[in-house]
Amino acid sequence: MLKCQFAGLSARKEITSQFSCLTYRQLSWVEVQKRLLKTKNAPGSKFKEDTSGNHSSTKRPRETTSEDRESHREAPSMKAAKQPEKASEAINHGEATKTSEGFGHWSQGLKSSMQDPKMQVYKDDKVVVIKDKYPKARYHWLVLPWQAISSLKALGDEHCNLVKHMQKVADQMVQQCPHADTLRFRTGYHAIPSMSHVHLHVISQDFDSPCLKNKKHWNSFTSDYFIESQDIIQMLETYGKVTVKEGMSELLKLPLRCHMCHKELSTIPALKEHLKSHFPK
C-alpha cells in the first residue's frame, strides 16, 4: 500500500527548506517521493489529537523560555498512525509498562517522535526516517523500523532483511543530501543507546553542531561504541543475533581525539575549534 512516500505537507516543507540549495539534478530522489505524494493523500496527515498528555504536567519547575522545549511536542497516539503490524514481537512491551520507564519516560521519546508527521522526513511500509532532535552534525538522521524492536539485543535472523532495508534507506538519505559530495557520512548504531527502539544513525562526519557538547557525545560517534550498520548485518547473517562486546561504556570516557587526524584535544571547546580546520564552513 504505502510505498516510499513522504509523510505530509509539513514534512515536505521541511525537506524543501532543508535542501533548498538542491539542484534539479540532485533532486531526483526527492522528486520521486514528491510525485508519489501528489498522487496519494498522506495518511499520516490525519493523526488524531495527542492523548498521551504527558508532556506538560510533570516537568520540574523551570524557566520555560528555552527553545528546546518547543521541539518537545509529543506525537499523536501510535494507534492513529499507519502501522503494518500489530507488533506481534513487541519486545519492549513488558519494559514499557514498568513504572520507571513507561511511555512518558524520556527513554521512550523516539516512539512518539517517529509517529509525528512533523518529524518524519521519509517513510515507507517498513521504516521511517526522522531528523535527530539534537543533531550532532550538520546532517543527522535516524532510521527506525515501524516494528517495535527495543534494542540490538532483540534482533534475530528474522530481522536480517529489515536491517538491510534500513541500511538501504540510510544510503538513500545520504545520496539525496546536497553536500554528499563533500561530506563523509557514517551509518551505524550505538552499542548501548539511551533511547529505546532500534535506530540507525545516519550522520555526517563534520560534527559541526551546538548539540555536540561533551565527551560522551563525541566518543559515542567516533569510537567503537559506534557500530557500523554493515557489521550489524554481518553479525545477523553469521550468528543470527547481535552481540555487543563488554566494556563499551568505558569507551565513552576515552580522551578526546580528532577522528580525522587523531590529534588529542584537552577540552570540547578546543576540539570544536580544531574541527573547524577540517570542515570550514
Place this chain on the structure above:
DNA sequence: GTTCTAGAAC
C-alpha cells in the same frame, strides 16, 4: 537522551 550546577581545573 537533555538540563542544571557544584566544584575541579585553569
Place this chain on the structure above:
DNA sequence: GTTCTAGAAC
C-alpha cells in the same frame, strides 16, 4: 576570577 566537566535529576 572564568571555563569546563561530571554526575544527579529529569
